[in-house]
Amino acid sequence: MSYQFEELFSEILDDNRKVLEDIEPFEHPLVVLLRKCLEEQESMLERLIEEFEEGETGLKDIKTNCSALFHANQKVNPYFAEWRRATGWIGYKDDNPSKELMESLKEKLGVMQDDLIEIASKLDEEYGESTTKYFIPTFYLPEERVN
Numbered sequence: 001m002s003y004q005f006e007e008l009f010s011e012i013l014d015d016n017r018k019v020l021e022d023i024e025p026f027e028h029p030l031v032v033l034l035r036k037c038l039e040e041q042e043s044m045l046e047r048l049i050e051e052f053e054e055g056e057t058g059l060k061d062i063k064t065n066c067s068a069l070f071h072a073n074q075k076v077n078p079y080f081a082e083w084r085r086a087t088g089w090i091g092y093k094d095d096n097p098s099k100e101l102m103e104s105l106k107e108k109l110g111v112m113q114d115d116l117i118e119i120a121s122k123l124d125e126e127y128g129e130s131t132t133k134y135f136i137p138t139f140y141l142p143e144e145r146v147n
Contacts, residue, residue, distance in 0.1 A: 005052050005119065012041075016112065019105055023038075023097075028083055044066075047065045063135050070140055073116055120132075123136060
């Protein structure tokens with residue numbers, strides 16, 4: 001099971017780095033906030049991958065980093081949505097991202113979100129819902145589990 005976690009976290013890390021690279025030239029205030037959250041996410045992903053690479057991983061080893069990862073991701077999506085909306089209002093000019101770039105970013109962030117939902121489900125299976133409910137926000141858990 002730890003191999004699956006490592007693989008999923010690695011996929012998210014790759015997408016996270018691509019998004020950071022794509023938004024690097026922009027200095028909009030919402031991009032600054034988005035970048036900060038993505039950097040926090042990147043740091044947590046690197047730590048989690050390290051934990052799973054080391055072998056037997058207990059809940060105590062990953063709980064704090066997982067919690068920080070999920071909470072950072074919860075901020076990424078609204079910041080991106082607001083930046084996308086603001087860019088649409090301003091118009092796609094030279095100093096703003098293109099429509100194509102925004103669509104690409106939206107897709108990458110969506111894939112990251114889906115992967116985190118899958119991770120939350122696997123963590124729930126692996127460690128039990130009685131413990132994961134304290135560090136995985138309900139937004140990431142299956143609907144039947146939350147209701």
